[in-house]
Amino acid sequence: MTDSQSQGRCGWCGTDPLYVAYHDQEWGVPERDPRALWEKLVLDGFQAGLAWITILRKREGMRDAFDGFDPEIVARYGEEDIQRLLADARIIRSRAKINAAINGARIWLAMREDGEDFSEWLWSFVGGQPIQTEWRDFRQAPTQTAESAAMAKALKARGFNFCGPVIVYAFMQAVGMVNDHQTTCFRHAQVRAMAGHG
Template sequence: MPSESSGLIHHPDGCARCWWAGLDPVYVAYHDTEWGVPERDGRALYEKLILDGFQAGLSWITILRRREGFRRAFNGFDPEAIARFTDADVARLMGDTGIIRNRAKIVGTIAGARAFLAIEERGPGFSRFLWDFVEGRPIQGRAAERAGIATETEVSRRMSKALRAEGFAFCGPTIVHAFMQAVGLVNDHLVGCHRHAPCAALGGSL
């Protein structure tokens, strides 16, 4: 069985992983291939921000297991398509068992799509809008133990405020920090995790 020490789980495959990945193969794969990898595609960043908003009050694995359902329901997270959604689309989505059926979050997704398009239209785009908060390069976390991982930071508070000013919803500082960790704006793999160094090596600037 894997053993846990200071937030690291040592798996039978010889790899040490962050505690939250646990044993679920879906979660382990997400930890090993996605979480903490710098994402610079604006549309992918929009998708992840929306999914993190849907996570509010829930576990991330709940969202992860429904990710394909969300992609289907929200037209592949195409902001231009979502921005045109009507009340009829909201009603349709409220009946879709493949997603989390929360009206406020669905309406917030539509508002976020319109905000995304407004940022894109005025330039230099949504990706740059986000990456400018970290000056184009991921913040490199140095925590060796679980207790050293923050739940929100000064940067996540500033980003949260800016996103809300643009019209995004469900983007409080804690949600935004989780988003930043997921998309590699900050590398918060524990230093003993086998993914810390590879993610750090991907941290080139815009």
């Protein structure tokens, strides 16, 4: 029995204190704030091809570099801002991913101006409530689902990038649209209780 299992956690988070804190406090908690959801989607896009712990270690620096992931500010970024970001060692320095973040901010604002709630729209793919799963081992969870494929397709149709079905499923797990804490994890029941009724 590994140390993480003996403590009743999902096996994926290991023992890195940053990862454990993320697992214990954030992962799987239902997120309804439209701005926070956009930030997480951007971070998941930046993760493409990398380990999530890499993003966690850079998250605070990225928040600072991207003006707190305020869509209204990020949407106005131009070439000067892109050059500033490409020179910032605190972030993942990928022009394609930076451009995707800026583009995503503009789409987010356009949706809001059209009276669409980004949070309600995303949550509609799971019927507005978290999907509850019953995996005894985190490795039993899928890497993508029909819901993540549908959301990815819809995001791409809107013009978002770095949002394939696998990235989107990781996003859905993280923001609590699906409770994929393994059943032996102490957070499984806690996160289930957060689902609420509405």
